[in-house]
Amino acid sequence: MLGNIAKIPLKKFHLKKGDLFHGIKKSDKSFYGFGEIYFSWINYNSVKAWKYHKEMHLNLIVPLGKVLFVFYDQKTLETKEFIVGDDNYARLSVPKNIWFGFKGLSKTDNLVVNVASIEHNDNEVLSKNLEEINYDWKLD
Amino acid sequence: MLGNIAKIPLKKFHLKKGDLFHGIKKSDKSFYGFGEIYFSWINYNSVKAWKYHKEMHLNLIVPLGKVLFVFYDQKTLETKEFIVGDDNYARLSVPKNIWFGFKGLSKTDNLVVNVASIEHNDNEVLSKNLEEINYDWKLD
Numbered sequence: 229m230l231g232n233i234a235k236i237p238l239k240k241f242h243l244k245k246g247d248l249f250h251g252i253k254k255s256d257k258s259f260y261g262f263g264e265i266y267f268s269w270i271n272y273n274s275v276k277a278w279k280y281h282k283e284m285h286l287n288l289i290v291p292l293g294k295v296l297f298v299f300y301d302q303k304t305l306e307t308k309e310f311i312v313g314d315d316n317y318a319r320l321s322v323p324k325n326i327w328f329g330f331k332g333l334s335k336t337d338n339l340v341v342n343v344a345s346i347e348h349n350d351n352e353v354l355s356k357n358l359e360e361i362n363y364d365w366k367l368d
Numbered sequence: 369m370l371g372n373i374a375k376i377p378l379k380k381f382h383l384k385k386g387d388l389f390h391g392i393k394k395s396d397k398s399f400y401g402f403g404e405i406y407f408s409w410i411n412y413n414s415v416k417a418w419k420y421h422k423e424m425h426l427n428l429i430v431p432l433g434k435v436l437f438v439f440y441d442q443k444t445l446e447t448k449e450f451i452v453g454d455d456n457y458a459r460l461s462v463p464k465n466i467w468f469g470f471k472g473l474s475k476t477d478n479l480v481v482n483v484a485s486i487e488h489n490d491n492e493v494l495s496k497n498l499e500e501i502n503y504d505w506k507l508d
Binding site for chain 2: 244245246247248249250251252253254255262263264265266267268269270271274275276291292332337338339341343347348
């Protein structure tokens with residue numbers, strides 16, 4: 229399951245008046261439809277966890293700051309980590325049915341953009357408290 | 369033509385670990401399909417202008433900073449201005465066939481997110497130099 233999470237490097241173009249960063253295109257291989265885009269800020273040394281989507285395919289992009297994402301497979305009890313943002317600019321393509329959480333690593337702002345395959349719907353989201361999945365977030 | 373540009377206020381949810389900002393949903397009235405999302409930073413007191421899309425419907429969102437957008441109708445020679453971002457968080461829905469440019473107003477970072485109805489394609493974009501359309505950008 230966690231093996232189906234893909235990290236797709238994205239391009240940044242450095243321009244004098246302000247950089248241009250790629251995001252996601254309809255023709256990308258790992259594009260699974262568009263439902264909604266929203267922005268989730270994550271403060272330094274804070275964690276938003278855990279969420280699980282029964283239907284939504286996520287595309288996670290960090291245009292500002294640096295974020296640790298942790299994914300958890302409740303069948304195998306495995307975890308998988310990705311740090312993206314700043315000098316590792318990429319899109320994480322995340323299938324449904326995976327628990328995940330994320331932590332802000334940059335002391336300035338950390339911005340997570342989710343390009344989601346369906347619109348937000350409380351009925352397809354499960355939540356757990358931070359402590360309910362055993363992972364050392366190494367909080368200061 | 370400029371009258372078809374819509375400013376749609378968007379919600380911000382203030383959360384302890386980091387805020388959540390709405391973007392755009394497939395079911396929004398002014399959603400005209402998804403082609404690509406990209407991020408355009410604009411430095412303080414810099415202007416990116418002018419561009420014109422023959423096919424692309426733009427959705428412009430400023431999750432960080434404050435940006436002045438200027439739209440120009442080459443038939444009526446009218447201009448229309450919007451300042452969005454920070455305390456005026458909104459989505460600008462911009463039909464094709466309008467010249468536009470934008471200026472960074474915040475001294476920290478200014479981020480423009482474009483949720484575009486089609487993928488980038490050089491063949492549908494026209495460009496003009498800043499001076500080719502008469503507008504006082506009030507640059508410092």
